[in-house]
Amino acid sequence: MKLFASPSMLRRNGILGMNERNIGLIGKFNPRRNFPLVDDKLKTKQAAQEQGIHTPELYGVVEYQYEVRDLVRRLEPLDGFVIKPTQGSGGKGILVITGRDGPNYVKSSGAVVDESYVRRHVSNVLAGLHSLGGRNDKAMVEALIDFDPYLANYSFEGVPDIRVIVLKGVPVMAMMRCATHASDGKANLHQGAVGVGLDIATGSAVSAVQHGSLCDHHPDTGASFEALQIPLWDDILHLASRCVEMTGMDYIGADIVLDRQFGATLLELNARPGLSIQVANQAGLRHRLVTANRIAESTDDLAEKVALAQQAFAVKR
Template sequence: MIRLVAPSTLRRLGILGMNRRNISFIGANNPRRNYQLVDNKLLTKKAALERGIVVPELYGVIEHQFQIDHIMEQVQDRDAFVIKPVQGSGGKGILVVVGRDGDRFVKSSGSVIADRDLRRHTSNILAGLHSLGGRNDFAMIEALIDFNPALAEYSYEGVPDIRVIVLRGVPVMAMMRCATHASDGKANLHQGAVGVGIDIGDGHSIAAVQHGSLVTHHPDTGACFKSLRLPDWDAILDLAASCAEMTGLGYLGADIVLDRQRGPMLLELNARPGLAIQVANQEGLIHRLRMAEEIAATAPDHAARVRLARDRFHRPEPVFPEEPVAFPSGAA
């Protein structure tokens, strides 16, 4: 049962709410002119490739409704792929195909759809059904991530990803988002994925939550989250921290996946990262963000920022408390 916490206690715990996030961190650190690069996944991909950052392979782009009739030509030799809106947010509009059943397509959930369903989904993307502000959009067709098998038991019917909050090049807080059957194979906490808080120091698990409640095991696979430790942690933090310079944004969320062959891979960036990461870590962001500001002001270079963050934010042992802190609705 979740216990209620007084506002004064939330302030003491450093819980960051939406209004303060928008004014003190997003507004103060993110020039509006730089939003387009992260709001547009094609521009993000181009900028990442120019810096040698690994991203999923792009198979094609659908820009106009008349091109939808030719989408089958772009995927005819692909057994697995992902279709997503270029300007989508929150995991909306992402269609994951993991295989073929004759002329039909098998989704990550195991359900089967026809080519007309593929065309209808793509048409909805172009119409802006899943995009920021409902604007007309483009549809990207990307390679499906062949994710690291070390993480297979922690996700179900989908690819787990790692969200890292970065302030002025300093990695502040991290979590892994694990897909479930309830989330339809998507790493979206609001749809039922599990958020696992990850220690900035060495990549071990801190706590895990689903629908705002603490859990110790994956609801579908039964895997114990207490034993989770992410591989390639050095490279994950280095990649996330480097995105600040790439985008010109001082406050962002970097979403990273671990590919079997290519290692850490940038999936996308977010100029307005959500606050559920606090629930997954059972810790507020404010105190860490203030320390990150000090690190950014004094550290001589990128490597020093990452090293100091790992030292300052390291939590030696997992938390997994019996009763989670009750976070206000604006923090989720």
């Protein structure tokens, strides 16, 4: 079923639009001076580590084009790794290598690429091909996420991540982004990943959407989204809540994965979180944000903010 609605229906349901998000939320709550901390994944990682928040292990950083020549030697001890631009957005420029095939590398999709492919990818990252504003960038080499096996059936050729929208430490809305073959193993809705709306109270699935259409099952694995219940849900919400204090920004999207060993793990933050989370949840952000602001004004305790959000935004079934 394709999803359509009239402007009046969107307003009644509290659907937040792009202009309102940009002016009323990002412009109001996120100081420009703090954007570099969120836009640069390396700076985010360093800040998170200072706060005791777990992030994927950093193997190294490539800063200059001349370093690309030596890249294969640096990668030699690693069977699997992730290369990403430090200032990338929307999942662009992320290369996931899950294994080796002789001198070659195996991508998460199963495709085999050679050394020149990896070098060329990193060179493009440094040139800013995948980065915000096309600026020259750095390439981070990180450890693969050994994600919670419970979620294995809900993602294909990639790691499922959980986006939590937070206002002033109050979790407002959440979804899991499930990689598919169509999305090339990336948890990117615009590339064909499935967005699964999640009940803030329990972490259970509310609805699921791919390419703007409702779906009941993962298109590649056949797993039913109706049965989905995210483990360690309270840990995820508390981690997302802490990221507001860490960044000095009051309106953010926190992208979190569940690691088999370390539990809730911060992947990255977004100072301009997208609005497709409303489609995944079949609910609008506007009314929830009003309630979240009221909760934030009532207490400074993050644990209490999370508990009150779970009460306020519980999905009635």
